[in-house]
Amino acid sequence: MLTIHAKLVEAMIAQARKDHPIETCGVIAGLEGSNLPLRLIPMRNVARSETFFEFDPQQQLQVWRTMEARGEEPIVIYHSHTGTQAYPSRTDVKHATEPxxxxxIIPTDARHGEEIRSFRIADGMVTEERVRILESYKTGWELAMVA
Structure with a gap:
């Protein structure tokens, strides 16, 4: 199950709406081993596509290095689907490298629902999981939105 702060969900949705009709993408980092998403990092979709996303390789390298230096890992990897249901495409599964x-996935076409959906993807297998959205974390950790 993904447990995530409402402000992070709102930020992902706002980014997806702003970037529409291009698929948006990004990462939410958290402390290694915590499974707690804390720091939202919007990424550039260098594909500039309405049907798939691709992280900017230089930006991705910088983000992953920064996470490593801070003792973080990618808790959430997110993107939008602009014209299809919020379910991983074959391309999404192929490029899922963080088991x-x-x-x-954030739907931006109301015909396909308005709820975000979360999946675990490992070894080509997709498993949908529940999403629990909280108004606050009781851990004392601070959220951060990175521009």
């Missing part, structure tokens, strides 16, 4: 991450 411990939650893969969140």
């Amino acid at each position: 411990r991450s939650h893969y969140v």
